[in-house]
Amino acid sequence: MKKLINDPNQVVKEMLEGIVAAHPRRLKQLPGTSVLVRSDAPVEGKVGLVSGGGSGHEPSHAGYVGPGMLDAAVSGEVFTSPTPDQIFAAIKAVDSGKGVLLIIKNYTGDVMNFEMAAELAEAEGIAVAKVIVNDDVAVEDSTYTTGRRGIAGTVFVHKIAGAAAEQGASLEEVEAVANKVIANVKSMGMALTPCTVPAAGKPGFELGANEMEIGMGIHGEPGIEKTEIKTAEDIAAALCGKVLADLDIKEKEKTAVMINGLGATPLMELYIVYKKVAALLAENKVEVHDTFVGEYMTSLEMAGCSVTILRLDEQLTLLLEVPADTLVWK
Amino acid sequence: MKKLINDPNQVVKEMLEGIVAAHPRRLKQLPGTSVLVRSDAPVEGKVGLVSGGGSGHEPSHAGYVGPGMLDAAVSGEVFTSPTPDQIFAAIKAVDSGKGVLLIIKNYTGDVMNFEMAAELAEAEGIAVAKVIVNDDVAVEDSTYTTGRRGIAGTVFVHKIAGAAAEQGASLEEVEAVANKVIANVKSMGMALTPCTVPAAGKPGFELGANEMEIGMGIHGEPGIEKTEIKTAEDIAAALCGKVLADLDIKEKEKTAVMINGLGATPLMELYIVYKKVAALLAENKVEVHDTFVGEYMTSLEMAGCSVTILRLDEQLTLLLEVPADTLVWK
Amino acid sequence: MTFDAACGKQWMIAMNKTVQEKKDVLTELDQAVGDGDHGLNMARGFQEVVNKIDANEYEDLGSFFSEVGMTLISTVGGASGPLYGTAFIKLAAQLKGRKQADLPVLAAAFSAALEGIKARGRAEAGDKTMVDVWEPIVTHLLKRGELLQVEELTRLAQEKLEETKNLHAKKGRAAYLGKRSIGHLDPGAASSVYLFTAFADVLKGEIDNEQS
Amino acid sequence: MTFDAACGKQWMIAMNKTVQEKKDVLTELDQAVGDGDHGLNMARGFQEVVNKIDANEYEDLGSFFSEVGMTLISTVGGASGPLYGTAFIKLAAQLKGRKQADLPVLAAAFSAALEGIKARGRAEAGDKTMVDVWEPIVTHLLKRGELLQVEELTRLAQEKLEETKNLHAKKGRAAYLGKRSIGHLDPGAASSVYLFTAFADVLKGEIDNEQS
């Protein structure tokens, strides 16, 4: 394990201290917690947005805290959902009386911890709504199982729900638009190399010198299948094909596209992937309104990428375009 | 070599196509070249700024093209300076009659190719000025040698010279402020893992499982020495110490700091490094006006980081704060 | 046999000891089907439980288990934190005000704990989760009451863990693997075996004490 | 012995053949002290040179070498592109209007090429660059004139390359290594050996032709 760290058991704590030291005008840390909130929280007359999850997905989630996006990001240990007390602290810190929306990625742990926090908040009379992001089409969708994972598409939920909240929408309205994004956003990822949870000290899985994992999650969880490495074009076609099919997108529909790097993939390679994705969308006569290429939802130092497509209507387009002022999304 | 590519010999071409496909409103490619210019180039009444170098440093340099920063980025093959004809094409495309500043990193290849391009441009009557960035304190400074390399500090030159140009400064003024940044910016880097030039197919150097390279450049060129891996704190202290000593910074002086990831280093680790850098600067009573943590000048998928410190006076502070509108710096 | 807060402490200390020793085993199980943090999560949580309870005295089993549950909830995170946390909170609710409990009372409390896990996790037996150990153990405790042989408990837990190997995961992170989850043990079921083994050891100690 | 554009073509074809074969060798040398692209740069550049000249006829040596130089300048990049490019442009300037050249004329032209390299790169002999091969070769060519023995050329180039091993680099990317550059051959000196070896082979062919 080669990492720029001091103590594998202190990485989250030290990272949060580093973030706050670097961006004191933007972010503050709730004392004694792993919660970062925008420095002017709670914002009067605005629904509060809380997201979070395990650490190791940076810039998610602190990178999206700020005007026009999230009010708070709660960080758990690496790849481990934060605990209810932490989430509850975040909810209290961002509630201005207009209620709080929790944006949760669909992992059992996250769902349970956020639910427990919501129960605590409701017991104190705070209005809380929850949305659960499940954009990962790599996973079979079924009501009998946990369902699909939430991955990079979550960032679009942050952005669009954040814009609605900033414009003064009610909790119900913000929840509704967040759910609209969730219904219209799909993603799929792949990995070329594994990643190592610092405290675990060894890679979460193995891939041969010539292997890749298709349908990879963002926690080193195994994906759909291991195959031989393919070209960027084949990979783009596989990911994009499954996403488009699942979205059931029609000609002339408008989309936003995200090519997300998982941590160690050079931007150069993400753009090479996008070149093919753009060609496929053009072939399918799908309109691309805007494109985002970079690291938005990572998995430590994993090499690989995910492709996310969001179907846009007029409301979503407008909200996507509202400027935000966060570390990553401006 | 595990890469998301199609053909190792086409990576630059395909990347540029991907960038233009993704950001058609921001950037356009000069036909038949590897030059990306801001879509409204040449901008009337503004000095043009051209930077570039070998590819593999993304988001440098195309990520900094746009209002308030560069007018054009010229991309060579991976880690290979672009050729004079390409640079010349960029100069012609961004010159509005007010002259063009070339921002060159101090590598023999870059210097010679940009110089030859400048000669071609001057022969056509275009006023050209050149500045050479040499912020890497890892390298001995001497008039008998090539001198120091240009690394991540270059981004501050782009930003500040870009702001001056956007405000209507003359070529001489833009050149002067660029040189002021260069005189006041120092960096040093280190690597945990090597990187692989796609067409070479194997890593540029080797590091043992427990080794790191201190003073690493951004091309996989060896650094000052190989040592055992140290903690993030020790590494931060080593890099920051050398940079501060070289800058000869005094108490109460104002700075901007950049912790730059070389490609595969998680943001988490960069912030852990920054935590220590912030502590060291506080100890030295150095004021940090602004901090930038992320991937600004990479070296393909190398793991490692560099620390850059820029001494700010009032002029540089104001210019640093002017908003830019580029892919990476806003 | 009666079980009091002192027994509870012994139980948690024994559980923590096992978990610290087996941290890597749990992590490896979780690497195969999940995200590789279950050993870290359990080690962090039960260490904190032991730190907390060590310093304190407890009036009754309710306040003891409540402390355990709250500590797990606020230090473990992930899926296992709320689940184990809920289980202990349910034990606490059932045993509130009791200084000690006999086997039938404990069995009823474990039954409530199991219901708590199932409600929180929306999992059933067969979904390849900790429920696959908890449910047969609770059934057994309820059935045997005072007649419980502690060795049966340990053996049964271990058996049920082995059976998770052939299951196709429906809940938790392993569910994302679909059929590829078959052939691996469930990490939470494994940590549950440690929990019931530690419990059985405490019972055995008590029974031996009483008999001597 | 006279040298014309046809000889020039042979020279470039031979050089390209070697460079393609030795691409990995050059890359490895450059990985040790630089950024590992010298083999790729040379292979890209001389391939393009061969593609360009193959299709064309050249009136004189000037237009031939000018094409070679411009092609290298616009396809190689890096440090070696401007340096080799400048060298050929200087050859072109010296040989402008000449259909053919004898050894003393060629020697003078190479001398101008060397000056071009040194002016462009601001390097001197001893700085561990291609100049460490070029300078002694040019001196030798000037000294021997018509009396040149081609084997001497190849041997001398090879010898001078070996000597770069013990030099401490002052120019080019290897200079960043400081003392750690000692013990490695200079990649550009190695490609220069290929260039002069290919040149010597063409001369040898011409001489053999004339004698037969």
Ligand SMILES: Nc1ncnc2c1ncn2[C@@H]1O[C@H](COP(=O)(O)OP(=O)(O)O)[C@@H](O)[C@H]1O
């Ligand atoms: N819905 C559920 N119901 C019951 N148990 C579950 C559920 N989801 C997960 N588990 C248990 O939790 C264990 C995983 O715990 P852990 O690795 O600590 O959390 P996470 O999965 O969030 O990383 C699984 O092995 C399983 O036994």
Ligand SMILES: Nc1ncnc2c1ncn2[C@@H]1O[C@H](COP(=O)(O)OP(=O)(O)O)[C@@H](O)[C@H]1O
């Ligand atoms: N200033 C210089 N003068 C003469 N030759 C130089 C100079 N700098 C570099 N070289 C030559 O160029 C070679 C490196 O070429 P190459 O690897 O293609 O370019 P780069 O160093 O830009 O990657 C060196 O081995 C050396 O022989």
Ligand SMILES: [Mg+2]
């Ligand atoms: Mg987890």
Ligand SMILES: [Mg+2]
């Ligand atoms: Mg190079």
Ligand SMILES: [Mg+2]
């Ligand atoms: Mg887990």
Ligand SMILES: [Mg+2]
């Ligand atoms: Mg090189």
